[in-house]
Amino acid sequence: MPKYRNRRASSAAGALYAWLTVAMIAAICLLIVVTVAFMGKDAVSIDFLLSEPSASALGAGEGGGVSTPIVGTVILTLIGIAIALPVSLATSIYMAYYARRGVAGGAIGLAVDVLAGVPTVVIALFALAVFTNPAFTFLSTPVETGSGIVERAYGRSFLAAGAAMAVMILPFVVKSITEALRAVPQEYADGAMALGATKWRAVFRVSVPAARRGIVTGAVLGMGRIMGDTAIVWLTLGGTLRMTGPQPWYAPSNWLDTLRNTGGTLTSYIYYTSPAGEGDNPSAAFGASLVLIAVIILLNIAASVLGRAGSERGRGR
Amino acid sequence: MNASGISAGYFGTGALFDVNLSVPENSIYALIGPSGCGKSTFLRSVNRLNDHIRGFRLEGEITVGGQPVYALRDPRRVRELRMGIGMIFQRPNPLPMTVMQNMLFPYREHIRGRREDAVELAMELRLAGLLDELGGRLNTHAERLSGGQQQRLCIARALMLDSKLLLLDEPCSALDPVSTYRIEDLLLNLKSTHTIIMVTHNMEQARRISDYTAFFWNGRIVESGESERLFASPAEALTDAYVRGVREP
């Protein structure tokens, strides 16, 4: 049976191809992590994690620690997801349940796709143009002319950057949540409505909780993108290594001012300490990279635990 | 339940054509017919569940307990109508919560009466025999039950609202014979208090438990009447061929 043997051969080739691809991806991933870990391991220490960056990363051995950049990354991520998640959820619910094939649904879908394709540096530029408008002074700090008149807003702050981040991740979070909602069996909503629930209640009380795992995944995807973004940080958070608000930045009475001022993140720290930035401290840059990767891995672990806690009751077994 | 002159369709494509059906109280009415002939469309029209489907339209009149269903304008009245009609789907659809939470869901939605009363009623229903089987573990997540148990939970849940009419859309097609018999027994018991309309692809089942049967074909009712008569001596050749399981005449 030559035909049969042929098919076996081609399926073996397919398996080999798939296996090689997987092996290659795993190898590249491993290579990056191992390189970063190897190059950064000497920089990372308790002191590195707990001390603030120095004012400048100029000169070998400069740079200081990453304490406030870690905080900066966390703050930015939380602001971004806090804005993006409710908006995305509402958009996704509308797309999945109220505008299946309608004109409105199509228009939103198109807008989301286009937004997904806009480079983050363009979003950053746009955000800067908007947030320097005097009307947005509350997000950052006023820039005064000599005579004390507020001419424009500074436009760069954690709040401004967080809002820009929210816009940046919106399309990805919307897509992933919409997929999750569409995967929920229609019988759930139908069943709830047959029991007399309104459509809104059926969606909100039954379908959305059932899609919880996918919603968490979407949120994590967005948070990961915020943590890794540099362009928006660069343009709308200002090029600083340290927190620029009133010191100490962590005093509760200064919290709001800290958010309205600029600061550094792990990505901007990496840029500054790298040979491409003003300093030449690759080991500090790799150290910060290692920390960033660790934070993202931790986030993913937390998300999968959270998702499983939801599906533990959800999917059984 | 009474339906007269029902024509319905999706986006201009017809699914039902001039369907007339009268279901006597406290009886089991079986709807049979090949896939895509409009049985589900008909069933879902009775409690207006098709309202939410894009492009759906319907002409004709359906009355439940003498009340014209499609005359209701206020969405609140429509929901009240749905509460008075239990519906069971082909795929068991326990909500993603515990057994007890599922039972209380209709109550929580409508906040009529006290929670204690609802719990009492749930226990009284003995969860359609499920309670004994679960050994009282009402906090088990509903999706951990077997398919047959899930379906019985769905029936029990439908009974929580004191409905007089039950609509079942192939309730047993995903179940094994033992679970199927259990549900049939349950339905036969419920007949004394409820009117039951059931879609089934199982001729034996229709013959076993139904009082009346209607045979749907391409959106029309070809023949309807007492099950015993319809299965023993069909008036139409089409019905005869279908119930005997032979190809079209």
Ligand SMILES: Nc1ncnc2c1ncn2[C@@H]1O[C@H](COP(=O)(O)OP(=O)(O)OP(=O)(O)O)[C@@H](O)[C@H]1O
């Ligand atoms: N949501 C919908 N949108 C468009 N057309 C639909 C929809 N639901 C059903 N139809 C069409 O209506 C017709 C009747 O479908 P229906 O589901 O009522 O058949 P059925 O008798 O229940 O079939 P089955 O035995 O397979 O469940 C079919 O031609 C089907 O394609």
Ligand SMILES: [Mg+2]
């Ligand atoms: Mg059907």
